[in-house]
Amino acid sequence: MSRKARKTRAKNKEEESHERDIQKDHKTRQTRENSTKQKKTTGQDQEGESSRTKKEQKAKERPKEHQEKKETPNQPERERVKAPK
DSSP: OHHHHHHHHHHHHHHHHHHHHHHHHHHHHHHHHHHHHHHHHHSOOOSSHHHHHHHHHHHSSSSSSHHHHHOOOOOOOOOOOOOOO
């Protein structure tokens, strides 16, 4: 290929990728706006549950390990053993 042909080909590829990026950005922005509009108008997500009830449900399902750890008495720290030289 000639130098000029390579330059034009590279330029066209760059323009096409730029156009694709713009379309992707537009699409993601549009979907984001639509989802926020839906949440604002209804106060619910796509499944129909409000976010507050979902959070409460997750809190109930969450294991209570962190609470059990708080209830256990503090164990005395181990004494440091000096390494032999």
